[in-house]
Amino acid sequence: AQSVTQLDSQVPVFEEAPVELRCNYSSSVSVYLFWYVQYPNQGLQLLLKYLSGSTLVKGINGFEAEFNKSQTSFHLRKPSVHISDTAEYFCAVSAWNTGNQFYFGTGTSLTVIP
Amino acid sequence: DGGITQSPKYLFRKEGQNVTLSCEQNLNHDAMYWYRQDPGQGLRLIYYSQIVNDFQKGDIAEGYSVSREKKESFPLTVTSAQKNPTAFYLCASSMSRDRMTGELFFGEGSRLTVL
Numbered sequence: 001a002q003s004v005t006q007l008d009s010q011v012p013v014f015e016e017a018p019v020e021l022r023c024n025y026s027s028s029v030s031v032y033l034f035w036y037v038q039y040p041n042q043g044l045q046l047l048l049k050y051l052s053g054s055t056l057v058k059g060i061n062g063f064e065a066e067f068n069k070s071q072t073s074f075h076l077r078k079p080s081v082h083i084s085d086t087a088e089y090f091c092a093v094s095a096w097n098t099g100n101q102f103y104f105g106t107g108t109s110l111t112v113i114p
Numbered sequence: 115d116g117g118i119t120q121s122p123k124y125l126f127r128k129e130g131q132n133v134t135l136s137c138e139q140n141l142n143h144d145a146m147y148w149y150r151q152d153p154g155q156g157l158r159l160i161y162y163s164q165i166v167n168d169f170q171k172g173d174i175a176e177g178y179s180v181s182r183e184k185k186e187s188f189p190l191t192v193t194s195a196q197k198n199p200t201a202f203y204l205c206a207s208s209m210s211r212d213r214m215t216g217e218l219f220f221g222e223g224s225r226l227t228v229l
Contacts, residue, residue, distance in 0.1 A: 034218075043118075043120075043223050046219075102147075102159075105156055
């Protein structure tokens, strides 16, 4: 089975500052990687995904992530955050050898401070 | 607009009662999933279905039941056997489980509170 570790459960950051949310996964096979955002009492919305190709992936709302196979990481970054970015962020991984089942991290709560 | 519709959004239940959460999708997706979300625990898979009239248990299936009589619908019943049913429940779908064709699409969730 896969496992996903989100190293920070809470990340406070000032408005317009850069942010990095960390995600590491355990797998020895090819994986597919995702970042989702969740606002209070809502479902999850896809921010970006890595299936293949370029290791730098750009998503919605100015977010990007870099797939690093040697470090088994997929960290999410944004150069300048806004108040509206305050939300819960989930990293997820899927792999062909597990029937493409999705495994989620425990989430990182991002709070943007005005 | 294509998407996933969950209902009800909020539900209150007395102990010992069964409740059914509805999930409908018009994305023509083959696979559907039910997740449970508790604070600090991420998403845990309850049941999933790859095709009509077939479904498999996930990691925390005890106390839950599902059916998949139509491609569009995947209702979840929380039975009285579920010891701690108060949680946020999320339904999701994807194009196929047989091959990776993309991401999960989520509904808006249903919050169940047991009184």
